[in-house]
Amino acid sequence: xxxxxxxxxxxxxxxxxxxxxxxxxxxxxxxxxxxxxxxxxxxxxxxxxxxxxxx
Numbered sequence: 001x002x003x004x005x006x007x008x009x010x011x012x013x014x015x016x017x018x019x020x021x022x023x024x025x026x027x028x029x030x031x032x033x034x035x036x037x038x039x040x041x042x043x044x045x046x047x048x049x050x051x052x053x054x055x
Contacts, residue, residue, distance in 0.1 A: 002032045002044040009033055 005022040009015050009029060019029040035043035 006036045
């Protein structure tokens with residue numbers, strides 16, 4: 001889903017419109033686009049959440 005959203009964002013749609021169509025926040029889309037440009041498709045993999053409590 002993230003890859004499709006990045007492709008739509010690169011295809012000329014506004015990030016706000018792409019985020020709405022993909023059902024995600026604009027910031028999440030922005031972060032995905034930045035990771036894609038930095039790391040390619042591997043950058044779009046789900047990552048562990050940071051800041052959580054660990055037992």
